[in-house]
Amino acid sequence: MKNIEERKISFIGGGIIAEVFIMRLIESGFVFQKNIMVSDVKPERLDYLKEKYCIQVTSNNSESASFGDFVFLAVPPMQVKVVLSENCKDIRKDKILISLAAAIPIWLIDSVLCKEVAVVRVIPNTPSQIGKGVNPYCLGKYLTEQxxxxAEKLLELFGNAVEIEESQMNMATAITAVGPTYWFPAVKSLLDFAKAKGLDKELGYKLVVGTMQGTAELILKTMQDPDELKLQIGT
Known part of the structure; x- marks a missing residue:
C-alpha cells in the first residue's frame, strides 16, 4: 500500500453511505482530505461535501474513477451497470474497486468491466461511521495477495471486517445491516422508561447503553445461548 502522502481514495456517488465512509477515513487519518475525491450528479450535494469535509469534488465520474487507488462504487444498484460501462476504461487493473451496491454480485461487475479488475464487495452497517461496524465482505477473483x-486494512478502519463467501452475503447483511433496526427500538423504549421515572438524559443513556454493551460482550465472550443467560437473571 502507498504511504499516506500518495494514497488516494475516490467515490463514484456521494450519498449517505459515501459520506459515512468519508467521515471515518478522515477521522482515522488514513488519507489526507485533499486526496479524497467524490463524483455525483447533484451540484448541491457536491457543494455540501466540499464545504464540510474539504475534499475534492467533481460531476465527472470518469475523473473520480481515474483519481483513486481505491475506488468506492457508491451508486444505487440500478445505476451500477450504466455507471461502470461508461467509466470502465478509467478503472484500471492497478486499482481496487470497492462496491457498496446491495444485491450486485461481483460476476456482474466483472462482466461489465470486461477486464481483470480487483473487485471487493462490502455492505457496511450503521456503526461503521464510528469504526464499530460489522461488515461482511467478499473478494473478486482478480485480487493479488497484496x-x-x-483491502482488509482499509475495511478494518470501519470496524470488524469479516471475509465470507459471496453466496453468504445476502444472509450475512440481513443480520448486520438490518440488525441495528431491532436494537434501536429496544434502546429507545428503555430510554423512554428511564425518562418517565425521572432520570436525566445523561444518566439514562449511561444505564441503558452500558447495559446493552455489557450484555453483548457477555454473549460474545461466553458464546452461550441467550436463553440460558437470560435464566441467570433473578436466580
Whole structure:
C-alpha cells in the first residue's frame, strides 16, 4: 500500500453511505482530505461535501474513477451497470474497486468491466461511521495477495471486517445491516422508561447503553445461548 502522502481514495456517488465512509477515513487519518475525491450528479450535494469535509469534488465520474487507488462504487444498484460501462476504461487493473451496491454480485461487475479488475464487495452497517461496524465482505477473483491485504486494512478502519463467501452475503447483511433496526427500538423504549421515572438524559443513556454493551460482550465472550443467560437473571 502507498504511504499516506500518495494514497488516494475516490467515490463514484456521494450519498449517505459515501459520506459515512468519508467521515471515518478522515477521522482515522488514513488519507489526507485533499486526496479524497467524490463524483455525483447533484451540484448541491457536491457543494455540501466540499464545504464540510474539504475534499475534492467533481460531476465527472470518469475523473473520480481515474483519481483513486481505491475506488468506492457508491451508486444505487440500478445505476451500477450504466455507471461502470461508461467509466470502465478509467478503472484500471492497478486499482481496487470497492462496491457498496446491495444485491450486485461481483460476476456482474466483472462482466461489465470486461477486464481483470480487483473487485471487493462490502455492505457496511450503521456503526461503521464510528469504526464499530460489522461488515461482511467478499473478494473478486482478480485480487493479488497484496491487494487483498490492502483491502482488509482499509475495511478494518470501519470496524470488524469479516471475509465470507459471496453466496453468504445476502444472509450475512440481513443480520448486520438490518440488525441495528431491532436494537434501536429496544434502546429507545428503555430510554423512554428511564425518562418517565425521572432520570436525566445523561444518566439514562449511561444505564441503558452500558447495559446493552455489557450484555453483548457477555454473549460474545461466553458464546452461550441467550436463553440460558437470560435464566441467570433473578436466580
Amino acid at each position: 491487494q487483498s491485504e490492502d
